[in-house]
Amino acid sequence: MNDTQWPRYEVFQQDKPDKPHRNIGTVHAPDAEMALQNARDVYGRRPENYNLWVVPSEQIFSKTAEEMTLDPGWANETVPEEGTAVPFAVFTKSSYRRAMTHVQYVGEVAAKTAVSAMQKAIATYTEGDPFIWWICPLYAITRTQENDIESMFAPAHDKLYRLPNQYRTVAAMRKIKRESGEQ
Amino acid sequence: MTHSEENFQEKLIEFEARIARGEKIEPGDWMPERYRKQLIRMISQHAHSEIVGMLPEGAWIPHAPNLRRKMVLLAKVQDEGGHGQYLYHAAETLGATREEMTEALLDGRAKYASVFNYPTLTWADNAAIGWLVDGAAIMNQTMLAQCSYGPYSRAMVRICAEEGFHKKQGQEMVIQYAQGTLKQQAMMQDAINRWWWPTLMMFGPHDSESKNTPELQRWGIKTKTNDELRQEFIDEMVPALHALNLTIPDPELHYDEASGHWISGEIDWDEFWRVVKGAGPLNKERLAARRKAHEDGRWVREAAAAYAANMTNS
Ligand SMILES: [Fe+2]
Numbered sequence: 001m002n003d004t005q006w007p008r009y010e011v012f013q014q015d016k017p018d019k020p021h022r023n024i025g026t027v028h029a030p031d032a033e034m035a036l037q038n039a040r041d042v043y044g045r046r047p048e049n050y051n052l053w054v055v056p057s058e059q060i061f062s063k064t065a066e067e068m069t070l071d072p073g074w075a076n077e078t079v080p081e082e083g084t085a086v087p088f089a090v091f092t093k094s095s096y097r098r099a100m101t102h103v104q105y106v107g108e109v110a111a112k113t114a115v116s117a118m119q120k121a122i123a124t125y126t127e128g129d130p131f132i133w134w135i136c137p138l139y140a141i142t143r144t145q146e147n148d149i150e151s152m153f154a155p156a157h158d159k160l161y162r163l164p165n166q167y168r169t170v171a172a173m174r175k176i177k178r179e180s181g182e183q
Numbered sequence: 184m185t186h187s188e189e190n191f192q193e194k195l196i197e198f199e200a201r202i203a204r205g206e207k208i209e210p211g212d213w214m215p216e217r218y219r220k221q222l223i224r225m226i227s228q229h230a231h232s233e234i235v236g237m238l239p240e241g242a243w244i245p246h247a248p249n250l251r252r253k254m255v256l257l258a259k260v261q262d263e264g265g266h267g268q269y270l271y272h273a274a275e276t277l278g279a280t281r282e283e284m285t286e287a288l289l290d291g292r293a294k295y296a297s298v299f300n301y302p303t304l305t306w307a308d309n310a311a312i313g314w315l316v317d318g319a320a321i322m323n324q325t326m327l328a329q330c331s332y333g334p335y336s337r338a339m340v341r342i343c344a345e346e347g348f349h350k351k352q353g354q355e356m357v358i359q360y361a362q363g364t365l366k367q368q369a370m371m372q373d374a375i376n377r378w379w380w381p382t383l384m385m386f387g388p389h390d391s392e393s394k395n396t397p398e399l400q401r402w403g404i405k406t407k408t409n410d411e412l413r414q415e416f417i418d419e420m421v422p423a424l425h426a427l428n429l430t431i432p433d434p435e436l437h438y439d440e441a442s443g444h445w446i447s448g449e450i451d452w453d454e455f456w457r458v459v460k461g462a463g464p465l466n467k468e469r470l471a472a473r474r475k476a477h478e479d480g481r482w483v484r485e486a487a488a489a490y491a492a493n494m495t496n497s
């Protein structure tokens with residue numbers, strides 16, 4: 001096959017304004033703009049979207065607790081003297097119980113390299129004993145805007161037939177069984 | 184034992200202990216190569232099934248009896264496309280590439296659920312598929328939502344939430360047609376007659392024939408066997424279909440007082456293997472439809488790539 005499926009973008013979804021962005025999967029797209037549109041089609045068919053972020057997968061630096069135990073030397077690196085620190089977004093996962101949630105956004109750190117950003121992230125965001133950390137430079141994030149809500153996310157609110165609670169099959173079956181019992 | 188073998192055994196013990204503690208294995212974590220391979224095999228087959236699964240019902244979208252049914256069917260088929268995407272994503276976290284998986288499907292090497300190689304002959308088939316086929320898929324997927332690999336389990340949780348709608352829209356139609364005109368009743372019965380056995384086959388070969396099951400259970404990928412899931416499905420569906428005065432095309436089907444289970448006759452395993460091996464009613468047509476879609480979409484992919492290249496250069 002001589003065509004490719006394009007680079008991968010990690011997708012982060014925010015349900016409501018006061019909730020953190022959560023990683024929900026990936027899409028393939030030729031650029032970030034189309035990645036956002038694909039993310040909307042793949043992950044936004046239900047009324048649970050307020051904002052989406054996409055980040056090229058290659059811009060994500062990730063570590064799991066298990067990975068670091070097996071490779072304790074992962075952070076051996078000399079941080080260059082020159083250069084300025086850039087802001088990184090930090091995402092963590094901290095509970096096996098919340099089945100739907102992978103890493104979610106917890107805040108930012110500033111660092112010159114990904115490795116030192118990771119070390120700062122691990123030292124700074126300790127709440128809930130995280131065991132997966134993801135970081136990416138802030139500039140790698142492409143976001144939907146306030147004025148995308150109407151066209152991208154609002155239509156899902158009118159498509160109630162996509163929700164199982166719109167079907168009265170349980171009551172219908174109960175009624176049929178009751179009536180056949182009465183005969 | 185060599186040092187590296189010892190090292191492997193140590194890691195394997197810790198890996199199995201993590202699964203026993205109910206922890207999820209995540210991308211980046213150590214895992215035995217067999218675990219990775221088994222998951223890629225299962226997840227990519229599952230993804231292909233969602234994609235091919237769009238075809239039997241998709242054919243009826245232009246012929247829906249009213250606007251509501253058309254919107255519902257459109258939304259359902261769209262969801263199945265989305266499920267395929269969630270699952271390809273999960274397989275990619277294990278190192279499989281989208282290109283490899285797409286290629287394997289299109290050149291006929293990859294397997295997918297055989298049930299989608301049967302034809303949809305009347306509108307009532309969409310009702311039967313929604314309730315029976317999606318209902319059977321939910322049983323399997325509810326189990327897989329508990330599985331030990333984080334990305335697969337999360338994809339399943341998401342899919343199960345959407346499948347509830349698929350099953351119910353099908354069930355709603357079955358109830359309606361079973362209580363409708365004589366013609367509707369006959370059409371519904373005919374659809375059940377044709378979809379019952381292919382649905383039971385979805386759960387796969389008997390446990391005694393299923394060579395992968397013990398390993399998959401040990402590593403927390405599956406928590407129930409094929410026969411257990413199939414029995415759960417039969418026990419749920421038989422009384423519900425009977426209540427609607429629909430019959431099941433199995434003369435040997437009977438209720439066993441002692442075990443409290445409905446006991447089914449034997450599946451036609453010759454037919455099962457025939458369809459798995461590619462000689463089902465529509466295997467060729469399904470693959471041809473996927474290839475055509477891929478080819479017809481080529482200019483869109485090329486245009487999108489050209490647009491993206493243009494935007495970065497300007
Ligand atoms: Fe599905």
Ligand SMILES: [Fe+2]
Pocket residue numbers: 263317346349
């Ligand atoms: Fe479905």
